[in-house]
Amino acid sequence: MPDASLVVVKVGGGADIDLGAVTADIATFWREGHRLILVHGGAATLNDVATRLGHPPEFLTSPSGHVSRRTDRRTLEIFEMVYCGQVNKGIVERLQRHGVNAVGLSGLDGRIWEGPRKDTIRAVKDGRQVVVRDDYTGKVERVNVTLLRSLLDAGLLPVLTPPAASYDGTAINVDGDRAAAQTALALGAETLVILSNVPGLLERFPDEASLIRRIPAAEVARFMAVAEERMKKKVLGAQEALEGGVLRVIFADARVPQPVRQALAGKGTVIGD
Protein backbone atom coordinates (compact mmCIF):
# COMPACT_ATOMS: atom_id res chain seq x y z
CA MET A 1 0.00 0.00 0.00
CA PRO A 2 1.79 3.19 -1.14
CA ASP A 3 2.20 5.94 1.45
CA ALA A 4 0.72 8.99 -0.31
CA SER A 5 2.12 11.41 2.24
CA LEU A 6 5.73 10.32 1.78
CA VAL A 7 8.03 11.54 -1.00
CA VAL A 8 11.63 10.44 -1.46
CA VAL A 9 13.76 13.11 -3.16
CA LYS A 10 17.23 12.42 -4.53
CA VAL A 11 19.39 15.42 -5.41
CA GLY A 12 22.58 14.94 -7.36
CA GLY A 13 26.00 16.28 -6.56
CA GLY A 14 26.60 18.39 -9.66
CA ALA A 15 28.62 21.60 -9.30
CA ASP A 16 25.81 23.73 -10.79
CA ILE A 17 23.11 22.57 -8.35
CA ASP A 18 21.97 25.22 -5.87
CA LEU A 19 21.37 23.34 -2.61
CA GLY A 20 20.03 26.57 -1.11
CA ALA A 21 17.08 26.55 -3.53
CA VAL A 22 16.49 22.82 -3.08
CA THR A 23 16.45 22.99 0.72
CA ALA A 24 14.28 26.15 0.80
CA ASP A 25 11.73 24.39 -1.40
CA ILE A 26 11.83 21.24 0.71
CA ALA A 27 11.32 23.29 3.89
CA THR A 28 8.15 24.90 2.47
CA PHE A 29 6.86 21.52 1.34
CA TRP A 30 7.60 20.07 4.80
CA ARG A 31 5.84 22.89 6.63
CA GLU A 32 2.73 22.16 4.54
CA GLY A 33 2.55 18.80 6.30
CA HIS A 34 4.16 16.51 3.74
CA ARG A 35 6.72 13.96 4.88
CA LEU A 36 9.95 13.58 2.98
CA ILE A 37 13.26 11.77 2.91
CA LEU A 38 16.13 13.50 1.13
CA VAL A 39 18.98 11.51 -0.46
CA HIS A 40 22.00 13.39 -1.81
CA GLY A 41 25.26 12.93 -3.67
CA GLY A 42 28.43 14.99 -3.77
CA ALA A 43 30.51 13.82 -6.76
CA ALA A 44 31.71 17.22 -7.97
CA THR A 45 32.90 18.29 -4.50
CA LEU A 46 34.53 14.90 -3.98
CA ASN A 47 36.54 15.23 -7.18
CA ASP A 48 37.69 18.68 -6.10
CA VAL A 49 38.63 17.78 -2.50
CA ALA A 50 40.32 14.50 -3.47
CA THR A 51 42.46 16.36 -5.99
CA ARG A 52 43.40 19.03 -3.44
CA LEU A 53 44.32 16.31 -0.91
CA GLY A 54 46.67 14.75 -3.46
CA HIS A 55 44.52 11.71 -4.25
CA PRO A 56 42.74 12.67 -7.50
CA PRO A 57 39.73 10.67 -8.70
CA GLU A 58 40.17 7.63 -10.90
CA PHE A 59 37.48 5.88 -12.88
CA LEU A 60 37.16 2.27 -13.98
CA THR A 61 35.67 1.24 -17.30
CA SER A 62 33.98 -2.17 -17.31
CA PRO A 63 34.30 -4.56 -20.30
CA SER A 64 30.76 -3.49 -21.29
CA GLY A 65 31.79 0.19 -21.26
CA HIS A 66 30.25 1.25 -17.94
CA VAL A 67 32.27 3.83 -15.99
CA SER A 68 32.47 3.79 -12.17
CA ARG A 69 34.55 5.54 -9.51
CA ARG A 70 37.62 3.68 -8.31
CA THR A 71 37.03 3.54 -4.53
CA ASP A 72 40.20 2.45 -2.76
CA ARG A 73 40.49 2.88 1.00
CA ARG A 74 41.82 6.44 0.82
CA THR A 75 39.09 7.46 -1.66
CA LEU A 76 36.48 5.98 0.69
CA GLU A 77 37.84 8.11 3.52
CA ILE A 78 37.72 11.30 1.44
CA PHE A 79 34.29 10.22 0.16
CA GLU A 80 33.05 10.11 3.77
CA MET A 81 34.60 13.52 4.52
CA VAL A 82 32.77 15.11 1.60
CA TYR A 83 29.46 13.24 1.49
CA CYS A 84 28.86 12.62 5.23
CA GLY A 85 30.69 15.69 6.53
CA GLN A 86 30.70 18.68 4.24
CA VAL A 87 27.65 18.08 2.02
CA ASN A 88 25.38 16.25 4.49
CA LYS A 89 25.90 18.68 7.36
CA GLY A 90 25.67 21.63 4.98
CA ILE A 91 22.20 20.42 3.92
CA VAL A 92 21.13 19.63 7.50
CA GLU A 93 22.21 23.10 8.62
CA ARG A 94 20.28 24.78 5.78
CA LEU A 95 17.14 22.83 6.72
CA GLN A 96 17.62 23.62 10.42
CA ARG A 97 17.96 27.31 9.55
CA HIS A 98 14.56 26.97 7.79
CA GLY A 99 13.06 25.45 10.95
CA VAL A 100 13.03 21.84 9.72
CA ASN A 101 14.44 19.36 12.22
CA ALA A 102 16.62 17.42 9.80
CA VAL A 103 18.80 14.49 10.79
CA GLY A 104 21.74 13.56 8.55
CA LEU A 105 22.79 9.93 8.32
CA SER A 106 24.88 7.77 6.04
CA GLY A 107 23.72 4.34 4.98
CA LEU A 108 26.33 2.94 7.37
CA ASP A 109 24.58 4.47 10.39
CA GLY A 110 22.14 2.02 11.90
CA ARG A 111 22.73 -0.04 8.74
CA ILE A 112 20.11 2.11 7.02
CA TRP A 113 21.39 0.78 3.69
CA GLU A 114 22.85 -2.71 3.64
CA GLY A 115 24.02 -4.94 0.84
CA PRO A 116 26.84 -7.00 -0.64
CA ARG A 117 30.29 -5.62 -1.38
CA LYS A 118 31.63 -6.46 -4.83
CA ASP A 119 34.52 -8.87 -4.27
CA THR A 120 36.15 -8.17 -7.59
CA ILE A 121 35.66 -5.62 -10.33
CA ARG A 122 36.63 -6.32 -13.92
CA ALA A 123 37.93 -3.31 -15.74
CA VAL A 124 39.66 -2.47 -18.98
CA LYS A 125 42.95 -0.61 -18.63
CA ASP A 126 45.15 0.29 -21.60
CA GLY A 127 43.17 -2.19 -23.71
CA ARG A 128 43.75 -5.11 -21.30
CA GLN A 129 41.29 -6.66 -18.83
CA VAL A 130 42.33 -6.32 -15.19
CA VAL A 131 40.72 -7.46 -11.93
CA VAL A 132 40.49 -4.95 -9.06
CA ARG A 133 40.14 -6.58 -5.63
CA ASP A 134 40.56 -3.76 -3.09
CA ASP A 135 37.60 -1.68 -4.20
CA TYR A 136 34.96 -0.58 -1.67
CA THR A 137 31.78 -0.61 -3.74
CA GLY A 138 28.56 -2.55 -3.62
CA LYS A 139 24.81 -2.15 -3.77
CA VAL A 140 21.85 -1.65 -1.46
CA GLU A 141 19.59 -4.66 -0.95
CA ARG A 142 18.06 -3.92 2.47
CA VAL A 143 16.77 -0.73 4.07
CA ASN A 144 16.34 -0.21 7.84
CA VAL A 145 12.67 0.76 7.55
CA THR A 146 12.14 0.62 11.33
CA LEU A 147 14.73 3.31 12.00
CA LEU A 148 13.59 5.59 9.16
CA ARG A 149 9.93 5.29 10.18
CA SER A 150 10.73 6.08 13.81
CA LEU A 151 12.61 9.22 12.71
CA LEU A 152 9.72 10.31 10.45
CA ASP A 153 7.18 9.56 13.19
CA ALA A 154 9.21 11.75 15.56
CA GLY A 155 8.81 14.66 13.12
CA LEU A 156 12.37 14.50 11.79
CA LEU A 157 13.44 14.80 8.15
CA PRO A 158 16.11 12.16 7.33
CA VAL A 159 18.89 13.36 5.01
CA LEU A 160 20.66 10.26 3.67
CA THR A 161 23.93 9.75 1.83
CA PRO A 162 26.24 6.92 0.78
CA PRO A 163 28.25 4.99 1.88
CA ALA A 164 26.15 1.97 2.78
CA ALA A 165 27.16 -0.95 5.02
CA SER A 166 28.21 -4.27 3.55
CA TYR A 167 26.78 -7.33 5.30
CA ASP A 168 30.00 -7.58 7.35
CA GLY A 169 29.84 -3.92 8.34
CA THR A 170 32.36 -2.41 5.91
CA ALA A 171 31.59 0.97 4.38
CA ILE A 172 30.81 0.65 0.66
CA ASN A 173 30.29 3.24 -2.04
CA VAL A 174 26.85 2.71 -3.58
CA ASP A 175 24.95 4.49 -6.30
CA GLY A 176 22.80 7.22 -4.75
CA ASP A 177 19.99 7.01 -7.31
CA ARG A 178 19.50 3.31 -6.81
CA ALA A 179 19.81 3.69 -3.01
CA ALA A 180 17.05 6.32 -3.17
CA ALA A 181 14.94 3.90 -5.25
CA GLN A 182 15.43 1.11 -2.69
CA THR A 183 14.49 3.55 0.09
CA ALA A 184 11.30 4.65 -1.69
CA LEU A 185 10.13 1.11 -2.37
CA ALA A 186 11.04 -0.21 1.09
CA LEU A 187 9.04 2.59 2.76
CA GLY A 188 6.17 2.33 0.30
CA ALA A 189 6.57 5.92 -0.89
CA GLU A 190 4.13 6.86 -3.63
CA THR A 191 6.57 9.17 -5.42
CA LEU A 192 10.32 9.23 -6.02
CA VAL A 193 11.80 12.48 -7.38
CA ILE A 194 15.30 12.37 -8.87
CA LEU A 195 16.73 15.85 -9.35
CA SER A 196 19.91 16.47 -11.33
CA ASN A 197 21.45 19.01 -13.68
CA VAL A 198 19.32 18.00 -16.68
CA PRO A 199 15.57 18.67 -17.16
CA GLY A 200 14.82 14.92 -17.31
CA LEU A 201 15.40 12.07 -19.74
CA LEU A 202 16.43 13.44 -23.11
CA GLU A 203 15.66 11.68 -26.39
CA ARG A 204 18.85 13.19 -27.88
CA PHE A 205 21.25 14.07 -25.04
CA PRO A 206 22.31 16.88 -24.45
CA ASP A 207 19.51 18.56 -26.46
CA GLU A 208 17.17 19.78 -23.70
CA ALA A 209 14.39 20.40 -26.23
CA SER A 210 14.21 16.60 -26.70
CA LEU A 211 12.83 16.06 -23.17
CA ILE A 212 10.67 12.95 -22.86
CA ARG A 213 7.60 14.01 -20.83
CA ARG A 214 5.77 10.76 -20.03
CA ILE A 215 6.80 7.10 -19.91
CA PRO A 216 4.29 4.39 -18.94
CA ALA A 217 5.67 2.16 -16.18
CA ALA A 218 5.60 -0.90 -18.45
CA GLU A 219 7.83 0.79 -21.04
CA VAL A 220 10.65 2.05 -18.82
CA ALA A 221 13.06 -0.76 -19.70
CA ARG A 222 13.31 0.18 -23.35
CA PHE A 223 14.36 3.73 -22.42
CA MET A 224 17.68 2.36 -21.13
CA ALA A 225 18.88 2.61 -24.73
CA VAL A 226 18.12 6.36 -24.84
CA ALA A 227 19.77 7.17 -21.49
CA GLU A 228 23.33 8.44 -21.57
CA GLU A 229 25.92 7.14 -19.15
CA ARG A 230 24.92 8.99 -15.98
CA MET A 231 21.20 8.64 -16.71
CA LYS A 232 21.35 4.84 -17.01
CA LYS A 233 21.51 4.31 -13.23
CA LYS A 234 18.57 6.66 -12.75
CA VAL A 235 16.49 4.70 -15.27
CA LEU A 236 17.54 1.44 -13.59
CA GLY A 237 16.61 2.91 -10.21
CA ALA A 238 13.25 4.05 -11.59
CA GLN A 239 12.58 0.56 -12.94
CA GLU A 240 13.44 -1.03 -9.56
CA ALA A 241 11.26 1.48 -7.69
CA LEU A 242 8.25 0.95 -9.98
CA GLU A 243 8.59 -2.83 -9.80
CA GLY A 244 8.71 -2.47 -6.01
CA GLY A 245 5.39 -0.62 -5.81
CA VAL A 246 6.34 3.07 -6.14
CA LEU A 247 3.61 4.66 -8.30
CA ARG A 248 5.67 7.28 -10.08
CA VAL A 249 9.26 8.32 -10.56
CA ILE A 250 10.00 11.86 -11.74
CA PHE A 251 13.33 12.94 -13.25
CA ALA A 252 13.54 16.71 -13.01
CA ASP A 253 15.81 19.73 -13.05
CA ALA A 254 17.56 20.63 -9.78
CA ARG A 255 18.75 23.98 -11.16
CA VAL A 256 15.35 25.77 -11.31
CA PRO A 257 13.58 27.69 -8.51
CA GLN A 258 11.30 25.44 -6.40
CA PRO A 259 12.70 22.28 -7.99
CA VAL A 260 10.70 19.81 -5.85
CA ARG A 261 7.43 21.65 -6.39
CA GLN A 262 8.00 21.87 -10.14
CA ALA A 263 8.87 18.18 -10.30
CA LEU A 264 5.74 17.18 -8.39
CA ALA A 265 3.71 19.39 -10.74
CA GLY A 266 4.91 17.18 -13.59
CA LYS A 267 7.76 19.26 -15.04
CA GLY A 268 10.38 16.79 -16.16
CA THR A 269 10.06 13.14 -17.14
CA VAL A 270 7.21 11.38 -15.32
CA ILE A 271 7.50 7.59 -15.33
CA GLY A 272 4.47 5.62 -14.17
CA ASP A 273 1.01 6.95 -13.33
Place this chain on the structure above:
Amino acid sequence: MPDASLVVVKVGGGADIDLGAVTADIATFWREGHRLILVHGGAATLNDVATRLGHPPEFLTSPSGHVSRRTDRRTLEIFEMVYCGQVNKGIVERLQRHGVNAVGLSGLDGRIWEGPRKDTIRAVKDGRQVVVRDDYTGKVERVNVTLLRSLLDAGLLPVLTPPAASYDGTAINVDGDRAAAQTALALGAETLVILSNVPGLLERFPDEASLIRRIPAAEVARFMAVAEERMKKKVLGAQEALEGGVLRVIFADARVPQPVRQALAGKGTVIGD
Protein backbone atom coordinates in the same frame (compact mmCIF):
# COMPACT_ATOMS: atom_id res chain seq x y z
CA MET B 1 17.28 8.92 39.23
CA PRO B 2 20.60 7.87 37.66
CA ASP B 3 20.42 5.22 34.94
CA ALA B 4 22.91 2.59 36.17
CA SER B 5 22.95 0.76 32.85
CA LEU B 6 24.02 3.79 30.81
CA VAL B 7 27.58 5.04 30.45
CA VAL B 8 28.62 8.08 28.42
CA VAL B 9 32.18 7.80 27.08
CA LYS B 10 34.07 10.73 25.58
CA VAL B 11 37.22 9.94 23.63
CA GLY B 12 39.55 12.74 22.62
CA GLY B 13 40.99 13.44 19.21
CA GLY B 14 44.70 13.13 20.01
CA ALA B 15 47.01 11.74 17.33
CA ASP B 16 48.28 8.99 19.66
CA ILE B 17 44.85 7.56 20.51
CA ASP B 18 44.12 4.13 19.02
CA LEU B 19 40.45 4.22 18.04
CA GLY B 20 40.72 0.53 17.13
CA ALA B 21 41.38 -0.40 20.77
CA VAL B 22 38.69 1.97 22.06
CA THR B 23 36.00 0.64 19.72
CA ALA B 24 36.95 -3.02 20.30
CA ASP B 25 36.61 -2.47 24.05
CA ILE B 26 33.29 -0.67 23.65
CA ALA B 27 31.97 -3.51 21.46
CA THR B 28 32.76 -6.10 24.16
CA PHE B 29 31.16 -3.92 26.82
CA TRP B 30 28.09 -3.46 24.62
CA ARG B 31 27.71 -7.17 23.94
CA GLU B 32 27.68 -7.78 27.70
CA GLY B 33 24.40 -5.86 27.79
CA HIS B 34 25.54 -2.41 28.88
CA ARG B 35 24.21 0.65 27.09
CA LEU B 36 26.54 3.37 25.99
CA ILE B 37 26.79 6.67 24.16
CA LEU B 38 30.15 7.54 22.61
CA VAL B 39 31.21 11.17 22.10
CA HIS B 40 34.39 11.90 20.14
CA GLY B 41 36.70 14.67 19.03
CA GLY B 42 39.11 14.96 16.12
CA ALA B 43 41.37 17.95 16.77
CA ALA B 44 44.65 16.43 15.59
CA THR B 45 43.15 15.23 12.29
CA LEU B 46 41.43 18.59 11.81
CA ASN B 47 44.71 20.50 12.19
CA ASP B 48 46.32 18.18 9.64
CA VAL B 49 43.51 18.30 7.04
CA ALA B 50 42.96 22.06 7.40
CA THR B 51 46.66 22.66 6.78
CA ARG B 52 46.67 20.39 3.74
CA LEU B 53 43.60 22.19 2.35
CA GLY B 54 45.43 25.52 2.65
CA HIS B 55 43.47 26.83 5.65
CA PRO B 56 45.75 26.08 8.63
CA PRO B 57 44.37 26.24 12.19
CA GLU B 58 44.40 29.49 14.14
CA PHE B 59 43.84 29.88 17.84
CA LEU B 60 42.46 32.79 19.85
CA THR B 61 43.76 33.75 23.29
CA SER B 62 41.19 35.38 25.56
CA PRO B 63 42.13 38.30 27.86
CA SER B 64 42.18 35.76 30.74
CA GLY B 65 44.63 33.54 28.84
CA HIS B 66 42.26 30.83 27.64
CA VAL B 67 43.04 29.42 24.18
CA SER B 68 40.30 28.38 21.72
CA ARG B 69 40.12 27.44 18.05
CA ARG B 70 39.28 30.23 15.63
CA THR B 71 36.24 28.82 13.80
CA ASP B 72 35.49 30.91 10.75
CA ARG B 73 33.08 29.59 8.12
CA ARG B 74 35.74 27.70 6.16
CA THR B 75 37.15 26.15 9.35
CA LEU B 76 33.62 25.05 10.28
CA GLU B 77 33.27 23.34 6.90
CA ILE B 78 36.57 21.48 7.28
CA PHE B 79 35.62 20.73 10.91
CA GLU B 80 32.47 18.99 9.65
CA MET B 81 34.45 17.07 7.02
CA VAL B 82 36.83 15.72 9.65
CA TYR B 83 34.61 15.26 12.72
CA CYS B 84 31.30 14.25 11.06
CA GLY B 85 32.79 12.56 8.00
CA GLN B 86 36.20 10.99 8.45
CA VAL B 87 36.34 10.40 12.23
CA ASN B 88 32.65 9.72 12.95
CA LYS B 89 32.13 7.30 10.07
CA GLY B 90 35.48 5.65 10.81
CA ILE B 91 34.29 4.91 14.36
CA VAL B 92 30.83 3.79 13.20
CA GLU B 93 32.40 1.43 10.66
CA ARG B 94 34.72 -0.08 13.29
CA LEU B 95 31.76 -0.68 15.61
CA GLN B 96 29.68 -2.15 12.76
CA ARG B 97 32.57 -4.49 11.93
CA HIS B 98 32.41 -5.64 15.59
CA GLY B 99 28.68 -6.32 15.22
CA VAL B 100 27.49 -3.22 17.10
CA ASN B 101 24.75 -1.29 15.30
CA ALA B 102 26.23 2.17 15.78
CA VAL B 103 24.62 5.34 14.48
CA GLY B 104 26.80 8.41 13.97
CA LEU B 105 25.28 11.85 14.45
CA SER B 106 26.46 15.40 14.98
CA GLY B 107 24.87 17.67 17.53
CA LEU B 108 23.25 19.50 14.60
CA ASP B 109 21.29 16.41 13.57
CA GLY B 110 17.87 16.38 15.18
CA ARG B 111 19.22 19.27 17.31
CA ILE B 112 20.74 16.67 19.61
CA TRP B 113 22.90 19.44 21.11
CA GLU B 114 21.47 22.92 21.14
CA GLY B 115 22.66 26.16 22.68
CA PRO B 116 23.61 29.80 22.14
CA ARG B 117 26.20 30.96 19.64
CA LYS B 118 28.73 33.44 21.00
CA ASP B 119 28.00 36.74 19.28
CA THR B 120 31.43 38.18 19.90
CA ILE B 121 34.73 36.81 21.15
CA ARG B 122 37.30 39.00 22.84
CA ALA B 123 40.85 38.01 22.05
CA VAL B 124 44.33 39.37 22.51
CA LYS B 125 46.36 39.74 19.30
CA ASP B 126 49.85 41.22 19.24
CA GLY B 127 49.25 42.63 22.71
CA ARG B 128 46.01 44.42 21.73
CA GLN B 129 42.41 43.43 22.50
CA VAL B 130 40.33 42.65 19.42
CA VAL B 131 36.69 41.59 18.97
CA VAL B 132 35.95 38.67 16.64
CA ARG B 133 32.38 38.62 15.31
CA ASP B 134 32.28 35.97 12.59
CA ASP B 135 33.22 33.01 14.79
CA TYR B 136 31.03 29.89 14.85
CA THR B 137 31.34 28.72 18.44
CA GLY B 138 28.95 28.31 21.33
CA LYS B 139 27.94 25.92 24.05
CA VAL B 140 25.44 23.12 24.65
CA GLU B 141 22.51 23.95 26.93
CA ARG B 142 19.87 21.46 25.74
CA VAL B 143 20.06 17.80 24.73
CA ASN B 144 17.43 16.01 22.60
CA VAL B 145 16.85 13.26 25.16
CA THR B 146 13.82 11.88 23.30
CA LEU B 147 15.83 11.12 20.16
CA LEU B 148 18.80 9.61 22.03
CA ARG B 149 16.53 7.44 24.17
CA SER B 150 14.62 6.17 21.15
CA LEU B 151 17.91 5.20 19.47
CA LEU B 152 19.12 3.42 22.63
CA ASP B 153 15.76 1.69 23.05
CA ALA B 154 16.02 0.45 19.45
CA GLY B 155 19.35 -1.22 20.33
CA LEU B 156 21.53 1.35 18.58
CA LEU B 157 24.75 2.86 19.92
CA PRO B 158 24.82 6.64 19.28
CA VAL B 159 28.23 8.04 18.28
CA LEU B 160 28.07 11.81 18.74
CA THR B 161 30.33 14.63 17.62
CA PRO B 162 30.34 18.44 17.44
CA PRO B 163 29.16 20.72 15.87
CA ALA B 164 25.98 21.54 17.81
CA ALA B 165 23.04 23.65 16.61
CA SER B 166 22.61 27.23 17.76
CA TYR B 167 19.04 28.18 18.66
CA ASP B 168 18.58 29.59 15.15
CA GLY B 169 19.90 26.41 13.52
CA THR B 170 23.46 27.46 12.69
CA ALA B 171 26.26 24.92 13.16
CA ILE B 172 28.49 25.87 16.09
CA ASN B 173 31.76 24.42 17.32
CA VAL B 174 31.32 23.33 20.94
CA ASP B 175 33.63 21.74 23.45
CA GLY B 176 33.27 17.95 23.23
CA ASP B 177 33.99 17.28 26.92
CA ARG B 178 31.31 19.67 28.10
CA ALA B 179 28.88 18.38 25.45
CA ALA B 180 29.49 14.85 26.78
CA ALA B 181 28.85 16.12 30.32
CA GLN B 182 25.56 17.72 29.25
CA THR B 183 24.58 14.48 27.50
CA ALA B 184 25.33 12.37 30.58
CA LEU B 185 23.37 14.59 32.95
CA ALA B 186 20.43 15.05 30.57
CA LEU B 187 20.07 11.27 30.16
CA GLY B 188 20.66 10.57 33.84
CA ALA B 189 23.75 8.45 33.16
CA GLU B 190 25.39 7.16 36.33
CA THR B 191 28.92 7.37 34.91
CA LEU B 192 30.78 9.66 32.52
CA VAL B 193 34.17 8.46 31.28
CA ILE B 194 36.51 11.01 29.66
CA LEU B 195 39.38 9.33 27.83
CA SER B 196 42.35 11.30 26.52
CA ASN B 197 46.09 10.97 26.04
CA VAL B 198 46.92 11.43 29.74
CA PRO B 199 46.28 8.93 32.57
CA GLY B 200 43.96 11.39 34.37
CA LEU B 201 44.32 14.64 36.28
CA LEU B 202 47.96 15.22 37.17
CA GLU B 203 49.08 17.13 40.27
CA ARG B 204 52.18 18.25 38.38
CA PHE B 205 51.49 18.11 34.61
CA PRO B 206 53.05 16.39 32.64
CA ASP B 207 54.46 14.13 35.38
CA GLU B 208 52.28 11.02 35.02
CA ALA B 209 53.48 9.74 38.42
CA SER B 210 51.59 12.65 40.00
CA LEU B 211 48.17 11.19 39.02
CA ILE B 212 45.38 12.21 41.39
CA ARG B 213 43.37 9.04 42.09
CA ARG B 214 40.24 10.20 43.92
CA ILE B 215 38.43 13.53 44.20
CA PRO B 216 35.25 13.86 46.30
CA ALA B 217 32.44 15.50 44.30
CA ALA B 218 32.34 18.48 46.66
CA GLU B 219 36.01 19.28 46.08
CA VAL B 220 36.14 19.24 42.26
CA ALA B 221 36.06 23.05 41.90
CA ARG B 222 39.37 23.58 43.68
CA PHE B 223 41.11 21.21 41.25
CA MET B 224 40.60 23.74 38.44
CA ALA B 225 43.82 25.35 39.67
CA VAL B 226 45.76 22.11 39.17
CA ALA B 227 44.39 21.41 35.67
CA GLU B 228 46.52 22.50 32.73
CA GLU B 229 44.93 24.23 29.75
CA ARG B 230 43.31 21.28 27.99
CA MET B 231 42.26 19.63 31.26
CA LYS B 232 40.35 22.69 32.51
CA LYS B 233 37.34 22.03 30.24
CA LYS B 234 37.27 18.41 31.38
CA VAL B 235 37.21 19.49 35.04
CA LEU B 236 34.50 22.05 34.24
CA GLY B 237 32.52 19.36 32.41
CA ALA B 238 32.95 17.00 35.38
CA GLN B 239 31.69 19.66 37.75
CA GLU B 240 28.62 20.34 35.56
CA ALA B 241 27.89 16.61 35.25
CA LEU B 242 28.14 15.99 39.01
CA GLU B 243 25.96 18.99 39.80
CA GLY B 244 23.45 17.61 37.29
CA GLY B 245 23.15 14.23 39.02
CA VAL B 246 25.86 12.09 37.41
CA LEU B 247 27.35 9.98 40.24
CA ARG B 248 30.92 9.72 39.02
CA VAL B 249 33.18 11.14 36.33
CA ILE B 250 36.35 9.24 35.44
CA PHE B 251 39.30 10.80 33.59
CA ALA B 252 41.37 7.98 32.15
CA ASP B 253 43.95 7.00 29.57
CA ALA B 254 42.73 6.32 26.03
CA ARG B 255 46.10 4.87 24.98
CA VAL B 256 45.99 1.62 27.01
CA PRO B 257 44.40 -1.72 26.02
CA GLN B 258 40.72 -1.96 27.09
CA PRO B 259 40.59 1.73 28.00
CA VAL B 260 36.86 1.80 28.90
CA ARG B 261 37.13 -1.31 31.07
CA GLN B 262 40.20 0.00 32.87
CA ALA B 263 38.52 3.36 33.46
CA LEU B 264 35.38 1.73 34.90
CA ALA B 265 37.65 -0.39 37.13
CA GLY B 266 38.88 2.85 38.65
CA LYS B 267 42.20 3.36 36.82
CA GLY B 268 42.57 7.08 36.36
CA THR B 269 41.07 9.98 38.30
CA VAL B 270 37.68 9.11 39.81
CA ILE B 271 35.61 12.15 40.76
CA GLY B 272 32.51 11.55 42.88
CA ASP B 273 31.39 8.29 44.50
